[in-house]
Amino acid sequence: MTGIVEISQVWKTYRMGAEDVHALRGVSVSVPEGQYIAIMGASGSGKSTLLNLLGCLDRPTSGTYHLGGEDVSRLGDDQLSFIRSSKIGFIFQSYNLIQQLTVVENIEVPLYYQGWSERDSLERATALAEVVGLSNRVNHRPTELSGGQQQRVAIARALANDPLIMLADEPTGNLDSHTGSDILRLLDQLQAQGKTIITVTHDERVANHAERIIRLADGEIAEERAGRQP
Amino acid sequence: MISFQLKRTFLAGVKSLWLHKLRSVLTVLGMVCGVCAVIIMLAVGEGAKFEAQEQLKQLGSTNIIVKAVKPPEDKTSTTGITNVAQFGLTYDDLERMVETLPNVQVAVPTRKIPKTVGNGARTLDTSVMGTVPWLPTVMNRKVAVGRFLSSTDMRYLRNVCVLEQPVANTLFPFKDAMGQAVRIDGNYYRVVGIMEPVAPPKMPKAGADKSDGPTGIYLPLTTVRARFGETLVTMSSGSFQREQVEIHEIVVSVPAMEQVEKTAAAVQQIMERFHNKKDFVMVVPLELIRAAEKAKRRDQILLGCIAAISLLVGGIGIMNIMLASVTERTREIGIRRALGAKKRHIISQFLTEAALLSGFGGAIGVVVGIIVAWLIGYFMTTTTIVVFWSPALSFSISVTIGLAFGIYPAYRAAEMDPIEALRHE
Ligand SMILES: Nc1ncnc2c1ncn2[C@@H]1O[C@H](COP(=O)(O)OP(=O)(O)O)[C@@H](O)[C@H]1O
Numbered sequence: 001m002t003g004i005v006e007i008s009q010v011w012k013t014y015r016m017g018a019e020d021v022h023a024l025r026g027v028s029v030s031v032p033e034g035q036y037i038a039i040m041g042a043s044g045s046g047k048s049t050l051l052n053l054l055g056c057l058d059r060p061t062s063g064t065y066h067l068g069g070e071d072v073s074r075l076g077d078d079q080l081s082f083i084r085s086s087k088i089g090f091i092f093q094s095y096n097l098i099q100q101l102t103v104v105e106n107i108e109v110p111l112y113y114q115g116w117s118e119r120d121s122l123e124r125a126t127a128l129a130e131v132v133g134l135s136n137r138v139n140h141r142p143t144e145l146s147g148g149q150q151q152r153v154a155i156a157r158a159l160a161n162d163p164l165i166m167l168a169d170e171p172t173g174n175l176d177s178h179t180g181s182d183i184l185r186l187l188d189q190l191q192a193q194g195k196t197i198i199t200v201t202h203d204e205r206v207a208n209h210a211e212r213i214i215r216l217a218d219g220e221i222a223e224e225r226a227g228r229q230p
Numbered sequence: 231m232i233s234f235q236l237k238r239t240f241l242a243g244v245k246s247l248w249l250h251k252l253r254s255v256l257t258v259l260g261m262v263c264g265v266c267a268v269i270i271m272l273a274v275g276e277g278a279k280f281e282a283q284e285q286l287k288q289l290g291s292t293n294i295i296v297k298a299v300k301p302p303e304d305k306t307s308t309t310g311i312t313n314v315a316q317f318g319l320t321y322d323d324l325e326r327m328v329e330t331l332p333n334v335q336v337a338v339p340t341r342k343i344p345k346t347v348g349n350g351a352r353t354l355d356t357s358v359m360g361t362v363p364w365l366p367t368v369m370n371r372k373v374a375v376g377r378f379l380s381s382t383d384m385r386y387l388r389n390v391c392v393l394e395q396p397v398a399n400t401l402f403p404f405k406d407a408m409g410q411a412v413r414i415d416g417n418y419y420r421v422v423g424i425m426e427p428v429a430p431p432k433m434p435k436a437g438a439d440k441s442d443g444p445t446g447i448y449l450p451l452t453t454v455r456a457r458f459g460e461t462l463v464t465m466s467s468g469s470f471q472r473e474q475v476e477i478h479e480i481v482v483s484v485p486a487m488e489q490v491e492k493t494a495a496a497v498q499q500i501m502e503r504f505h506n507k508k509d510f511v512m513v514v515p516l517e518l519i520r521a522a523e524k525a526k527r528r529d530q531i532l533l534g535c536i537a538a539i540s541l542l543v544g545g546i547g548i549m550n551i552m553l554a555s556v557t558e559r560t561r562e563i564g565i566r567r568a569l570g571a572k573k574r575h576i577i578s579q580f581l582t583e584a585a586l587l588s589g590f591g592g593a594i595g596v597v598v599g600i601i602v603a604w605l606i607g608y609f610m611t612t613t614t615i616v617v618f619w620s621p622a623l624s625f626s627i628s629v630t631i632g633l634a635f636g637i638y639p640a641y642r643a644a645e646m647d648p649i650e651a652l653r654h655e
């Protein structure tokens with residue numbers, strides 16, 4: 001095992017009444033550290049299910065998942081929460097900022113659940129706001145920001161706990177193409193700094209920022225190809 | 231670190247309540263009423279306890295009072311001019327009580343005769359009371375200046391008297407009454423002492439009669455017997471009435487409160503054996519106060535029920551609003567969970583909010599309750615006392631209820647599937 005993410009023979013089965021729905025059917029992926037990988041596929045092909053598993057929001061029905069060498073496929077709820085707070089950075093399509101918190105407070109949320117001290121977390125959040133180019137917006141609320149700015153806050157928040165992997169679900173889905181490419185450029189920069197990024201997308205242009213593209217169909221890996229060459 | 235988390239949770243709670251100010255205020259109305267009722271209940275309870283203690287102090291918790299009354303059948307037979315109504319307590323009764331009842335240590339007999347007393351041109355209609363030297367001890371009274379009647383006064387039938395404060399004030403408004411003479415029926419009695427007034431039983435309040443303390447003049451019982459005889463002549467509706475009463479009142483004192491009941495029964499027995507007319511009544515302060523306490527306790531139970539119902543309603547209101555808040559903030563819960571919040575973090579977030587909400591209601595309730603308790607004490611006959619721990623207790627009750635009723639919504643929030651929660655809306 002060499003990858004930072006190692007999933008092998010992962011099945012995810014949902015019980016719908018009398019029927020079993022297999023969202024994932026024996027998926028195996030290995031992601032080396034620092035790789036930028038895109039997951040594509042038609043609607044219902046299992047992309048979200050896979051991303052939720054990778055993000056430790058869910059557990060596979062069978063198969064194993066090693067994250068940074070640690071088997072996380074059978075952990076309890078509190079342990080999974082801990083993994084999420086310490087090893088995973090989420091970026092969502094609809095930003096998912098907490099409305100009543102300011103920019104800097106939103107960035108601080110993961111640190112708060114990790115038990116950082118007030119001063120350290122404020123310092124780190126302020127620094128991250130600067131990294132994503134929002135140092136003059138730290139005390140604004142999400143509603144006072146444009147979509148692109150909100151997504152930048154979300155990226156800063158995903159970076160806060162210095163995660164092993166960053167998971168992005170259609171990160172540009174709600175943005176116009178110009179703002180979207182800004183966000184993609186930011187992700188490119190992060191990868192250049194050594195971040196491992198896994199993104200789910202419909203959009204070929206988004207996928208083409210990744211070095212490696214996996215296409216899911218019916219819960220199985222149907223195709224795997226190289227994207228942009230590093 | 232812990233304090234930072236607490237502070238954050240607290241601030242987040244305040245923020246989210248502030249976001250829905252009106253809703254928060256409406257939600258806590260039940261809690262306000264409940265806490266208010268608790269404060270009033272405690273205040274009335276404390277007031278009643280205080281009043282009972284004051285009353286006991288005045289009447290004596292270990293005393294049994296036997297009073298002479300005119301028997302009902304005599305009312306018709308004494309209409310004739312020459313009829314003498316003979317009733318009431320006798321010296322024999324007094325002797326029997328002291329001799330035969332083992333618990334009775336002392337008894338204070340009093341003859342009470344309405345007289346017009348005077349100092350020069352100043353006169354006053356009051357009671358002349360022939361009594362014994364140990365009255366102050368038994369009745370828990372103090373002499374303010376001078377002394378009370380002595381056994382020497384008794385033995386030599388001295389013309390001395392002790393005044394209650396109001397009498398002294400009326401007869402001698404401009405000078406010290408001590409050593410002065412009071413005129414009763416043409417005889418003069420030297421003032422040897424003035425009683426200390428009884429502390430007013432309640433805190434001064436508007437409209438209360440401030441002059442309802444004891445009044446009258448004390449003379450040696452022996453002197454009264456010698457000077458005024460045993461027969462009392464009163465004029466009423468055009469005809470003279472003659473009453474022959476040896477003693478108007480006997481106060482029997484026992485050493486301990488536990489003996490009051492038994493001794494009272496024994497006194498009753500003795501009295502009934504030698505009085506075939508019902509010419510006496512017994513007053514047992516302890517029983518009176520117990521009865522009064524019982525009545526107050528009924529009020530308190532009622533208030534307690536109101537408090538309990540209001541608190542329950544308040545708790546349900548908080549639970550209701552917290553459930554709404556949890557549903558409204560499903561997405562936020564999903565976000566927090568995705569970012570690493572454990573179930574207990576979510577629970578403490580919503581419990582903090584519930585506690586804040588109920589604490590807010592509780593604080594308003596405490597303020598309103600104290601004001602209402604004061605108003606009750608001011609405008610009604612009930613004494614109310616807000617003891618220092620009652621606001622603290624009521625406030626804690628409100629917070630506890632908020633926590634108790636917040637548990638279910640908080641648990642619902644924590645048990646949400648993070649994935650579902652993130653998909654919400
Ligand atoms: N919670 C669930 N319960 C039942 N079926 C589910 C659930 N989540 C996903 N599925 C099913 O699993 C399959 C894959 O879904 P999903 O991972 O959301 O696909 P995608 O994100 O590629 O559109 C679909 O057929 C979907 O209906």
Ligand SMILES: [Mg+2]
Pocket residue numbers: 044047048049
């Ligand atoms: Mg999907």
